Amino acid sequence: VPIAGEVAIVGVATTPFGVLHDRGYVDLLAEAAFAALDDAGLPLDRIGAAWLGTAEPGLAGLVGDAGTAVAEALGFSPRPVTRVANFCCTGMEAVRAGALDVAAGEHELVLAVGAEKMRDVPSRGSLVARTANLTHPTIAKGRTAPGQFALLANAYMARYGVARETLARVSVKNHEHATRNPKAHYRTPLTVEDVLNAPRVAEPFGTLDCTPTTDGAAAAVLAPVAWAREHARRYAVIRGFGLSVTGGYYTSFYDADTDFLGFRSTREAARIAYVQAGVADPRAQLDLVECHDCFTITELVNYEDLGLCGRGEGGNLLESGATAFGGDIPVNVSGGLQSCGHPVGATGVRMIAELVDQVLGRAGERQVEGARLGAAHTLGGPGMVSAVCVVGAPDR
């Protein structure tokens, strides 16, 4: 049994995203998981197994380093729990692993939960300092997350003649979107000038080109579509799921076929997911996209890698308004990573929860009218890990 068309999502939930000093890692995990079970109308004892996505347990005292965190947070004992991690695709991996579990027939009802507690340490001391210290002593030393995507921004602007202001408009669009998302980290609209005048991070980026450092969790309950048809209150269907890993963590920027204009991993993951979902023309067939806008440039190259436009046309697509709420292919109506923040293990699950809410028509103020099919995309490490999940409404 494949995942595509056979695995349903019968309940989802997302905690508020933000700097949540009043809640610890296991509190967030429990809040998301129990809310997803409530959404599904299922008691915890019906769940056969759980998959936990946490990328950086070192930021929160290592509690999220293994499946034990789920046993502790939910009293989920003595059932199987596995922690998965794959850089920024970690949340997607929790859902993918849970879906594989269901598709294999090992468990009927499976919990996928992603959680990340990033702000028990100061934002600057968070990932940047850890990466600067713990990574290889020579190879790629000096690399930071914003620094590696800044390499793309400068290459992309030079190659295609795209203006700095166009990058800024990605942030402006997604912050406008977040005004309709009560769970986003930042909900204040921005101007292009705000983005251009923000403190420098890695040139050309300022702080408002970058996702903030954020706490949060999200969860999904997975089941066979056949079970969902009989028993679920409501459900969405995973129509396609692609994962692609194209290179090493340290070595990939040293490979002469890395063109700094996009990511082969995304193109490959999208190809797999689209074939499974029967998507031949993504711009025409998809009703919305949640993609990995960790930095402003990332959203533009994602448009191209996800097949929403041709190579070099990402800036034009953004400027046309097509990817804004109300456009023909709205991207990141949740506010994206730019405004929701990016608790790494939670992000992919949050995106999938957003698609479920949209195709079930319960997305409130930010509902994309008539949405029936959406794609979620995360991009990990130095862009060498990509996951694409296509989620659709059930067959009528």
Place this chain on the structure above:
Amino acid sequence: VTAVAALLDGVLALPASAIAGRAVADPDEDAVTLAAEAALPLVERAPEPPRALVLATVSPPYDEGGSVQALAELLGLAGERLALELTASLRDGLAALRIAGALAAVGDGPVLVAAAHRARSERDAGDGSVALLVGAGGGAASVRAVHARVEEVRDRWRLAGAAEPSEGDPSFVWEHGSARVAAELGLAAPMVVAPNARSAARAERALGGSGDPLVATTGVLGAAHPLARILLSLESGGVVIAAAGGLAEVVEIEPGRGAAELAAAARAVLAAERLREEPPQVDWSALEPYQSAPRAWRERGQDFRLEGARCPACGRLVFPRRPTCPGCGSRELVLERLARTGTVVTETRDHVYPAGEFTGMAAVDLDGGGRFYGQVVPSSRVSIGDRVRLVPRRLHVGGGSAQYFWKVRR
């Protein structure tokens, strides 16, 4: 005490910046990286690898435990080889030359002398390096060591643990240092090198010399200084006195074939345009980088020699080396050194990497294939399409040791 060395080849290297008559290295340069910049071209164009290596520097990166190992690794000269380190005074530039001549005379090949200086707070000092290839005969010049002296007269010194150097009374040092050496030997118009540049200039003028062109342009380059003077006046030859008070050495140079070319190349280095601003500072105090001695040893070819791996099946050159060719899956990759010149593919200035105000980062397509991605030297700003080269620098200091690696500069 006479000995003869044949000077086969020589290179003067100076840093990118010059401020108020002093050559100023970037904050990530030290005597090892400066010595490597002069010695790399020399080793690469030498007909055979030098049989021994002598490092002369008053500013060694390591007070104890040796600095010459890192230099040997950067030059590809690690392994079964004699490597010496002379660190007492600027006299040691000439002492290294004398030792190299003696080793070459009894050995079976040329000897590399690398001398470098990284000024700390001392007066009149500048940053730079000289590398010489020394043989037993022939070459661009013949160097005769004609005098050596040791006596308790101190010009400039630093007691162990002292932050600042001490200085002797200039007139006393002059009288009992270089002037006395010159008088005893009856030298006419020698070149005089001493830690105190004013005292040296006075001595040189008094003895009818032509004056030191480096004093007002680079400052005194420590142990590299007497060697720099030899190179710069190689086609006319002459006598060089290097006297750090009572530690003195005198050599006599007789030009041979190719002397004019080497001197012209050195003078071109001296005349090159330099940046006039203080290089940006780096601050590694917030970094606690992961270090591993077994890792560093295992990957020394990669870190010091820029060894990548060539796939014989599909021709792809990859760096860092890896077990499997990413292009064709072959597992028979062969180590190959990368070219150190190339073109910038893309770059950024990162203000969040915790090593100071900013850290330049660039991806560079190398001329011989393969790509490099890493830091840009503090004094250089690069743009897409720029022609650049890779130079050895300190990447950071951590766990009590200096991490050397390659950086990008214009």
